[in-house]
Amino acid sequence: MLKSTFTRLSAVAVLLFSFGAASAQTNAAILGARLIVESPSSISGQKDFTYSSNGTSPWGGTITPRTHEEVAKFSDSLGCSTISGVTGKWALVYRGNCEFGQKALNAQNAGAIGVIIWNHTDNELINMAAGSVGNNVTIPVLFVTKKDGTDMNNQLNNGQQVFISLTNWGFGYANDLAIILGTTAASPGMAVPLNQLSGATSAAYRGYVGAAVANTGTQTQNNVKLSCKVNFTPASGGTSTPFYSDSATLATFAPGDSIDLMSSPRSFNFMPTQTGTYNFQYNVSASAPDQFLYDNHDQFSFSVTNNVFSRGRYDIVNQKPVVTGYSRVNTTSNPWTWGPMIYVNKGNYIMQTLQFALADQDTSKHSLVTSAAGQFIDAYIFKWKDLNNDGLIEKNELSLKAGAFKTFTTSDSTKKMMNVQIGDTIGNSLQVLTEDSSYYWIAVNLGTQFMLSNDGNQNYYMRAYSAAHGTNPSKDFWGPGVMIRKEDLTPSDTIKAIPFGVTTQNSGSIDSSTFDQQSAVPALAFITSMWTANVKPVTNDQYVQLYPNPAINNLNVRIALDREEDVYVKVMDAMGKQVMLEHIGKTQNKNINVNISSLANGNYYLVVIGENRGIIKSFVKAD
Missing domain, CATH: 2.60.40.1930 (Macroglobulin (MG2) domain)
Structure with missing residues (x-):
């Protein structure tokens, strides 16, 4: 059976932003349906996706185990007219110009066994509506990111064959382990400045090794090993060099107890001397050779930047946070404040800019300036000092340090990345400096209608779990305003409280901004100066x-x-x-x-x- 220590975690992950107590989920629900590209090897691995038969208004075929099925494209890549050349194959279709249901029905009528629709927006995954004809579709319909769709399309354009596997749990093999995507122990953030990490030994900047692993096979696995190798590549170019390696082990792993948290008791300090990228490569194995290796690995990268902090992934090339979706608490019309917790090791750097994107809950709106409840967005930077050392933000522990304000113009479209300048609006000066060894909560006030950009690929649960169960346990804060005591870091005791949206949680009053949100973190970057400042600027004349x-x-x-x-x-x-x-x-x-x-x-x-x-x-x- 599923270990109780994982039940709470996964329920929170599945019931994103829901109120009330979390309920236990099946192993299949926790692992989730999986899309795996088998070949070519250059693009192989597990892929993030959504599918039409999941959600409140399901349509199309359900997900069942299937392996080594071919993907095909055709001349009309949009799939809005007659399709050919996809009989017995998956049709790869580009989003746009007609309803999702119309694309899927056209592919089905052409003999396709399934449809993969790829997005025209970077990284974002959405739920697909059936439209007027989607209820006539009986084949599975998947939706993938622009990157993954482009990768498959490029391989097909180059004459390569693309094969996929799809399942709602396992593939019927005796020996088949899998790493659950998004559960590898994330670093202190996906981007932290060199001036903060250099020489840093703070627990907030420590690295951990861990992941959630599933036994999707039918046999007990022995001597299970989760290994992690960390390499560093300088931003200036040059060879990637080994930096750190570690592993966690499990003596036996029964298929009936199919998901486990594997975590090393050790931790490490980064302390880089130059900007660059740490690449974490995870792999799981056992004594018996695995019969399906495509889901045995996962990886992520952590960037050492000049002046950017980001808890979610950060696109170094395009200089912006990676966005996979937009969220707020359910569809509440109450004002909602959300944002990441950022640790600053060394102070006296100027707070300059916040980077994030917004989407209106009214999807018919394309310009933010048309929103009725205000023509601006405001964000606030609170310094948090844990006075009673319980890991929970309480009212007397927050001090407001700065604000950031942007008035919308007609060019501010929904989902457009914004740069919002920070000012010391408390003392009314033009700029404010960071302070040594400080936690800052970056709180975006979303009003009644906006949703904040998030990175649904990033999950900080395993980092916090590893921190609590290591040789020297310590607190770790993951997600937005997430404050959990180390004593409560067994997931069955994890607090799930929603600040601002409700006044009580499970009949108990909330006197903190605890927010235990596992499956996504805000896609928001906090940008400071590259060099320290010694003198505060002059004040405004207002x-x-x-x-x-x-x-x-x-x-x-x-x-x-x-x-x-x-x-x-x-x-x-x-x-x-x-x-x-x-x-x-x-x-x-x-x-x-x-x-x-x-x-x-x-x-x-x-x-x-x-x-x-x-x-x-x-x-x-x-x-």
Whole structure:
């Protein structure tokens, strides 16, 4: 049976952003359906995908075990008209111009045994709607990323044959181990600056080896070994050199107990001397030769950058986070704040820019500027100090250090990567410096309608699990605002609490921004200066005054700006949750009165948001 220590983890992964207690999942649900490219070897391995027969409105054929089936393309790559040359094969079809169901039905009518639709947007995976004719489709319909589809298409263009395997668990082999994609122990992030990692021995920057492994065969496996080799390649070019290797072992692995967390008790420090890339290569094996080797390996890369922090993957060539999708808590219309936790080892670097993308929940909208609930996006950088050492963010442990504001223009389309400048809006100066040995929560206020870009390929659970069960256990924070005590890092005890979206979780009050989100992390980059700064810049010639402070029922706000601009006034609580928002309109100098009588007593922030800038002031609500 499935170990109880994995049940909670996987349920959270499957029930992404759901409320309430997680429920146990079957082994097949945890491992998930798998698409594997067998050949050519240059593109072989497990691939991320979605499929039409999964979800709330399933259509098309179900996933059943099948191996060594050929993929074919045809002259009309869009598949919107008559298709030929795919009889007995999988039809490779490009997204666009007609409904998914129409493409699949055309392929089915041409004799295809399945359809693979590849995206025209980098990395993103979506769920496919049946459209008007999709319910007539009986063959399986898969959706893959632009990269994986392009890889297969290029091989076919070069005259190579492409073969795939597909299953909802195993392939019926006696000896068949598999690494579950996205469960390898991630590094401190997918991008960390050299000036932070150089000489660093902090537990926050330590490396771990571990992964979730499945026995999808029918026989017990003996002497199971999960091995990891780490190589480093300099950004300046040159040969990739071995850096570190380690392994974890399991004496016996019964097929009835088919998923296990394999983790080394050891950890290591990176301490690079130059920018470049660490490549982690994982492999699982056992005493008996594996009969299906295509799913025995996984890999990921960790970049040492000049000045970029990113918990999710970062595209070094194109200088932007890798985005696979967009998320918020269910479809709640409540204001929602989400973002990654970033550790800064060495301070005095200027906070410069946040990089992320947004999507409107209303998929008919293509421009962010048309959204009704505000014409801007705002993000906040909180410093967190764990005063009681419990690994949970509490209200008195957060201090707001900076804000970042962007006013939308007609060129700001949905899913477009944005660069949002950071400013020290607390002291009202132009820039703010990082501090030594500090955790920063980058919190994007998504309002009522936006979804934040995420990297669904990245999973920090195994890193945290390894940190807790190593020779020298330590806390590790993965995902967005994820704070878990090391004592609770057995997955059956893992906390699943949703900040801001609800006020209680399993009948218990939430006094933290704990957010245990396993299957994706925010695709958001935090960019600083490359060199330290010794002197803070001069302040802006704009200001906001509040009185009285503390206030009981009404707060008077004096706004004096250096130019007239469209202004919003927002009130946030101490955890960054939006509790009020009012559009003031075109303003330069104005006195306004904010009724705060409905607020509970406590600490709050008032934010005056202008065009691509903002000013934040703290106040106290009292009786």
